[in-house]
Amino acid sequence: MIEIMLVLGWLGLYAPMALGAIGSIIGCAIAGQAAIGAMLDTESGYGRYVGVSAMPSSQVIYGIVIMFTLNRPIAGDNAAGIFAIGLLSGFALLFSAVYQGQCCASAIHAAKAKPEIFGLSIAPAAIVEGFAVFAFIFALVISAGIAQAPV
Amino acid sequence: MIAERFKYAMLMASLPPHKPDLYAAKQTPISEIQLQKRLQWLEPQDAEDLAKIQSLLYWSKIPDASDENFIAHTSAILETLHNVFFRQVITWRLELRTVIAALRKRHQGMKTPPDKSALGVGRWNLFIEKNWEQADFGIGRQLPWLDQANTLIRNQDSLALEKFLLNLVWRHYEQQGNGHYFDFEAVIIYVLRWDVINRWNHYHKQQAVQRFSDIVEQRLQGVFDGFYQ
Numbered sequence: 001m002i003e004i005m006l007v008l009g010w011l012g013l014y015a016p017m018a019l020g021a022i023g024s025i026i027g028c029a030i031a032g033q034a035a036i037g038a039m040l041d042t043e044s045g046y047g048r049y050v051g052v053s054a055m056p057s058s059q060v061i062y063g064i065v066i067m068f069t070l071n072r073p074i075a076g077d078n079a080a081g082i083f084a085i086g087l088l089s090g091f092a093l094l095f096s097a098v099y100q101g102q103c104c105a106s107a108i109h110a111a112k113a114k115p116e117i118f119g120l121s122i123a124p125a126a127i128v129e130g131f132a133v134f135a136f137i138f139a140l141v142i143s144a145g146i147a148q149a150p151v
Numbered sequence: 152m153i154a155e156r157f158k159y160a161m162l163m164a165s166l167p168p169h170k171p172d173l174y175a176a177k178q179t180p181i182s183e184i185q186l187q188k189r190l191q192w193l194e195p196q197d198a199e200d201l202a203k204i205q206s207l208l209y210w211s212k213i214p215d216a217s218d219e220n221f222i223a224h225t226s227a228i229l230e231t232l233h234n235v236f237f238r239q240v241i242t243w244r245l246e247l248r249t250v251i252a253a254l255r256k257r258h259q260g261m262k263t264p265p266d267k268s269a270l271g272v273g274r275w276n277l278f279i280e281k282n283w284e285q286a287d288f289g290i291g292r293q294l295p296w297l298d299q300a301n302t303l304i305r306n307q308d309s310l311a312l313e314k315f316l317l318n319l320v321w322r323h324y325e326q327q328g329n330g331h332y333f334d335f336e337a338v339i340i341y342v343l344r345w346d347v348i349n350r351w352n353h354y355h356k357q358q359a360v361q362r363f364s365d366i367v368e369q370r371l372q373g374v375f376d377g378f379y380q
Contacts, residue, residue, distance in 0.1 A: 036161050
């Protein structure tokens, strides 16, 4: 039983980084493709399309920070906590990155046709980012309560 | 699922948007050559599906065959399309053509409906057949536009009818495209709407008169040749 707990603990430790990275990969790929497409149809504003398409990359950074915050010797009395926080925050980061990528793709598509709405069009992506920040901050706060295992 | 919904993010983002009003567009948002270039990014299976859809809906790609043969050919191709969305889009357009063709035939004095095999495609065939004498074939409630189309045919206002039908198709495609932004369905809707603008912008009064004269002359030439021999 204790071995299973330890495995889950290690899984939870690495989960926020891995899931955040998966989300960022998908989100950036979706938004990036839209940015490349938009470049073919416009004569200017390339930089901002690329900038917007990079927005979903922040989730992997949050994941790395959570991973380092949770990083401690895994033992029977802290493995469950690390598993729960790591996995759930990881999924929150994954989904937020994917959906943020979709928002970014739509923003690029809309701003290409109507450049004056560029600022407003990225508001939905920024709101989705806000939820990722919630998951990130509260993962850090709650991880302070997990026992440091005896070395 | 995400991959399917965003399968053509680059392709769709590279296409300039259509104007909301069909008649506000003085030209297609992208040239045919450029559109064909972009459509080369479609996966082979999707390109094949698009070609099938075009072969059923584009007048220029419809074979010069009898009504019976065309309907049989269309029904056979429809059977091979498994995507419900595509079937709905195509069937709606073919049903529209079926109803308009029936209205025109009746207006030209046809006393009884054409044979079932030459009537058309879709769910209204039975109604048309049974209610041939009724102004709206008994489907006026289901097709609210039918009354206006019938009036325009009766008044022989071909231009107004064509504008009315193209606008109807334009609005329908717009509605069908809601919720589809970067998937294959969005590509199909874009291409079909592009074709509507293209058709409208290719209508040219003088060219049409010239073409008509050429055809008449060509046909009469054969008659006169035979007469003088």
